[in-house]
Amino acid sequence: MLLDSNKNLSVVNSDETNQKSKKYVRCKTDIKLLKRILMGMRYAHWNNSEIGSHLKFFRKPNIF
Secondary structure, eight states: OOOTTTOOOOOOHHHHHHHHSSSSSEEOOOOOHHHHHHHTTOOOOOHHHHHHTTTEEEEESOOO
């Protein structure tokens, strides 16, 4: 999914992201984990997933 500067959300594949934007952060995770995170803190917590290295981030440019 792509969230642009106008807060519009659209579905794109990762190759399109590279072409449409010079700056982006891409996050990769298991679809089951994403579902649980979106269901709420009772099922899974975003912070715990990040600490447990279940989320992979790809940044362009790679500046923190």
